[in-house]
Amino acid sequence: MGVRPPADDDLSEPESVEFGIAALDGTLSEADLSFPTDRGTVIEKLGDQSVPYDAAGRTVQLAEVLSELDRDRFESKQDLLDALYPAFEERRSSPRGLLSQLRSLVPF
Helix, strand or coil, X not given: CEECCCCCCCCCCCCCEXXXXXXXXXXXXXXXXXXXXXXXXXXXXXXXXXXXXXXXXXXXXXXXXXHCCCCCEECCHHHHHHHXXXXXXXXXXXXXXXXXXXXXXXXX
């Protein structure tokens, strides 16, 4: 997933903000990770890094998201991303904190 950041005159800003599996996709492409693989190998090769899961920049540890999956083996990069998608989507759509809960009550 990606969202365009607010317009700014500073051209050094990225054109989009990546989060969820989109943010992880680039990291997986650059990592020395071969498939099929398992959860432990993914953490070993990528480290327990923080992955943004929404456009606001909130993050979750990769190991935490992987531990929520009901499986340990992934046949391909796409298989891994497909397995992770629901965990990121649940976090992104769940209100977090008092401010987020109040925003969800406002109709606009």
